[in-house]
Amino acid sequence: MTKIFLIRHGQSEWNKLNKIQGQKNTILTELGEKQAAHMGNRLIEENIDIIYSSDLKRAYDTAKIISNIINKPLISSEAIREINFGQWEGLNTEELQEKYKNQYRTWTKEPDKLNMDGAETLEDLKHRGMKYIENIVKENQNKNIAIVSHGVMLKVIILGLLGVEMSHYKNISLNNVSLSIVECRTYNNVLTLLNDTSHLKELI
Template identity: 55%
Template sequence: MQKIYLVRHGQSEWNYQRKVQGQQDILLTELGKIQAKKLGSRLKNEEIDLIYSSDLKRAYETATIIGNELDKKVNKLECFREIAFGKWEGKTIEYLNETSEKEHDIWLRQPHKFNMEGAETLYQLQKRAMLGVNKVIDENPNKNILIVSHGATLKTIILGLLDIDIKYYNKLTLGNVSLSIVEFRDYNRVLKLLNDTNHLREE
């Protein structure tokens, strides 16, 4: 049974500072590197054949750390980048609440209706992400594939793989270095695991 493993990158410097990242190329924190190594250790028990990653540093570094644990190389793809947030990138959540209250409220409550100049919509994000996912799946039949990406991107991928309407986007949450798994069963695609971070628990 083919499985798609979906991993959000470890804690980045802007995650820590509560800034909107979008497609800005931000590095992992030291904690983020530790988180990635813990997940890599956990994934040794899985039969992962291939690793793909966003080309942004916080995701690629997470994927590389995991790849070192699994002795697998990482394939970078631009299509797995985070959503482009335009003028919001680099701004804190507090700043958005003060300066873009209406747009930010739409993003939080009805993100599928979010349409800000200079930013991607969820539909645009999902289209490019799913083109990448479907290409990877078609090129690697019956292979277990790990994709390391970003919160918004991964949520649109999960919904796309399960054929669930994008309007349910804000019903999902994905923490840093969380693991989600979609299984390709004979009769259906099934969400086997969502937003699991048990590997971060102290031993």
């Protein structure tokens, strides 16, 4: 059985400011670094074989901290970068509601229907991310794979692995440095853990 450990990056500077990050290369806060270390300690007993990460700094640095703790190889790729949010990147929620009121409402209620010039749709993201995920699963049969990425990308990957329509994107929430697990069993892919942050209790 192949087991996929899906990990969102640690708190970034723009997470603190409630800004849309997308593909902007923001950095981890001190808390984000501590969160990543706690995740690394949690994974020590999980027999991870390899770690794949987005190449954006907030995700890669999270993955690097984990890699150093569990002493496993790390490969980065732009294929599992966060969604390109186009003109939204760098804006906070209040600014989005003011400047892009109708589009923001679509994103919160029917995100699979949002289509903006210069930005990716959820279907675009699914095509980019799942192609990469399917390849690494084939390359790592019967191994434990850790994937460190971003909120939107990870939710799309989870839905893609489960064969669930993108219209259900709005029904999933993933916190910073949360752990979700999908087991690729012989008969089906099964979600066994979602958005777990129990390893962060000491930091709350």
